[in-house]
Amino acid sequence: MNKKFFLGNLQFKVMLLFVAIALAPLGVMGAFALKTAEELIINMVRNQIEHVAVDKATLLERWISERKADLEVIAGSSILGSMDRQQIMPFLELVRDRYKVYSEAIVVSQEGNIVYASSPKTSDPRMKEWFKDSLAGKPYMSDIGFDPEQKESFFWISTPVSDGSGAVKGTVCAKVGTNVILSMVLRLSLGETGECYLVNREGTFLAHKDPKRILTENIAQSESFKNIFSAGEPRITYIDYRGIEVLGASARVGGTGWSLVVEQDKDEAFGGAARLKAYIFLVAGLSAGGALFLAWLLSHYVVNPIRRLSLAADFLARGEFDRANIKLNRADEIGVLYDAFGDMARKLQDRQQKLEQRVVLKESELEETGVKLKESQQAAVRSQQLASLGRLASGVAHEIRTPLTSLKLFLESVESEIAISADYEEDFQVAMNQIKRMEATINRFLDFARPQDPIFSLIEVRELIEESLLVIGPKARKQETIIQKSISSALPKIKGDRKQLAEALLNVLVNALEAVAKGGKLSIAADLAELPTAAGLRTCIRIDIGDTGPGIMEENVPRLFDPFFTTKATGAGLGLSIVRSTIQRHGGEVMVQSIAGEGTTFSLLIPLDAEPMLGEDGKNTDS
Numbered sequence: 001m002n003k004k005f006f007l008g009n010l011q012f013k014v015m016l017l018f019v020a021i022a023l024a025p026l027g028v029m030g031a032f033a034l035k036t037a038e039e040l041i042i043n044m045v046r047n048q049i050e051h052v053a054v055d056k057a058t059l060l061e062r063w064i065s066e067r068k069a070d071l072e073v074i075a076g077s078s079i080l081g082s083m084d085r086q087q088i089m090p091f092l093e094l095v096r097d098r099y100k101v102y103s104e105a106i107v108v109s110q111e112g113n114i115v116y117a118s119s120p121k122t123s124d125p126r127m128k129e130w131f132k133d134s135l136a137g138k139p140y141m142s143d144i145g146f147d148p149e150q151k152e153s154f155f156w157i158s159t160p161v162s163d164g165s166g167a168v169k170g171t172v173c174a175k176v177g178t179n180v181i182l183s184m185v186l187r188l189s190l191g192e193t194g195e196c197y198l199v200n201r202e203g204t205f206l207a208h209k210d211p212k213r214i215l216t217e218n219i220a221q222s223e224s225f226k227n228i229f230s231a232g233e234p235r236i237t238y239i240d241y242r243g244i245e246v247l248g249a250s251a252r253v254g255g256t257g258w259s260l261v262v263e264q265d266k267d268e269a270f271g272g273a274a275r276l277k278a279y280i281f282l283v284a285g286l287s288a289g290g291a292l293f294l295a296w297l298l299s300h301y302v303v304n305p306i307r308r309l310s311l312a313a314d315f316l317a318r319g320e321f322d323r324a325n326i327k328l329n330r331a332d333e334i335g336v337l338y339d340a341f342g343d344m345a346r347k348l349q350d351r352q353q354k355l356e357q358r359v360v361l362k363e364s365e366l367e368e369t370g371v372k373l374k375e376s377q378q379a380a381v382r383s384q385q386l387a388s389l390g391r392l393a394s395g396v397a398h399e400i401r402t403p404l405t406s407l408k409l410f411l412e413s414v415e416s417e418i419a420i421s422a423d424y425e426e427d428f429q430v431a432m433n434q435i436k437r438m439e440a441t442i443n444r445f446l447d448f449a450r451p452q453d454p455i456f457s458l459i460e461v462r463e464l465i466e467e468s469l470l471v472i473g474p475k476a477r478k479q480e481t482i483i484q485k486s487i488s489s490a491l492p493k494i495k496g497d498r499k500q501l502a503e504a505l506l507n508v509l510v511n512a513l514e515a516v517a518k519g520g521k522l523s524i525a526a527d528l529a530e531l532p533t534a535a536g537l538r539t540c541i542r543i544d545i546g547d548t549g550p551g552i553m554e555e556n557v558p559r560l561f562d563p564f565f566t567t568k569a570t571g572a573g574l575g576l577s578i579v580r581s582t583i584q585r586h587g588g589e590v591m592v593q594s595i596a597g598e599g600t601t602f603s604l605l606i607p608l609d610a611e612p613m614l615g616e617d618g619k620n621t622d623s
Contacts, residue, residue, distance in 0.1 A: 046247065053260055057260040067176050074095060075161045088116045105174050106122055130171070133158065134170075154176060156173060158173035159172060194263070198260055203218045203219045204218050219241040224263070227250070248261060309337065411428070469483065484522070484523040485523075491528070492608055497585075507578065512602070524544070525546075529542035542603055546601040547600055549600060552594040579604075591603040
């Protein structure tokens, strides 16, 4: 079924309307619920992430402030002011043991001399930035670094050491380890995918749950970095440095160039919404199935009777009134429609029967008129042909008969005045017979327009065939044509006009001989056969004349017996027409079978008790 069928199907439209009415409220409610759930989840997660980011950043900022305060207290002590190594060393070692966050401590005099260094690897401090800032009376704090040996992040802080008058006597610098505070800051409870990390303004990780990323990986090209450090309103969802869509928030750590970032994968955050969506789709699917079933029941009750009525209308249009007679036991509008359709079908059937009766009568009248019209047309055509033949016959009689008569008289005088040898007697008789045949043919040609009734007598078929073969014998021998005979020995005599039948047989034999090439074959066979007629089967003599010529083209076979039709370069096209006319006047028929390239066979069927064939006007066929 194609799209056009569904769009034009009433049952489909009814089902679609019912489903739409049933599911539209559910769809609206589901969409509203999903939208509301997503908004609630976004707001809830956003608030939670923002609070976590702010709390973690505040905690880190307070811890850094405490470290700076610790160092200021140490720098303001009288022990540091004495710049005595013996006093400073136990004091700073006590501080390191107590706070556990200072892995190294350095005290440098104003001249750049190292008063105390907890690490023997301490290099010249005079080129250090922290030393320069302290001499200028400013505290210093470095970016976070990473100690691969300790596997710990760290940063340096320093502050100037002053005397009682406020003059700078030197500086104290400490290396602060961050493991303690970062373990607290990076620890989150935002599902399985929540994470917290620390980056600087260049996008380099300063702290991360994966130590390998610290100071080695940069996120400056990611949406995370753009969202953290952009001047505009930060987005709640974006693609993080891993290429995963997340919900995130960031907070600046005061007094530093660092930002603390808290993120959670969006898929995990919206897991509740996904479950809600699945439940809504399940409910929608079950509701759709139920609605479809109810819609099918409703549409079947409404549409099926209409479909049956449509089929009945088709049967009615085709005239199948029995199949168009349908009934429906319903009292509603559809039942009334069925009753009205049935009444209409009965009336149409009665009217159809009356029309058919009238049509039969009219067809009979038209058929009778057509037969008469055909007879008139055939008579008009024949009159034209006979008129043309009459004019042609007059010309032939004038041009041929006179010299032919002179030739005949000359030969007769030769016969009476000159003795002819026995060797030429047979040829002389053949020549005289041919002249007589030509005269007879001219007479038949002249009489074609006014054919004479046959004069019936008993005829020996074998003698008729032998005489015809004797006439064509010289020409057959000249072109080396083999003549094969197959004549039944038990052929009875037939009634017929010997002269007309001989001319017809000779005409067919001559045509066959002309069609055969040099060295070809001509066959003639005669036997009893049955001829189908309107009165039944009639016993007849069947004479078959076959040749091995080129055959006749299939499209020319139906026109072979038409007057003036010929396929030869010469000839008037009357031979076969005369043959057929002659055989039909004897109550028989002429048949032809031809295969192009193999040859042709003409069959003359002549009834034993032949009588003149009368036309529909009661006269002889060709009279």
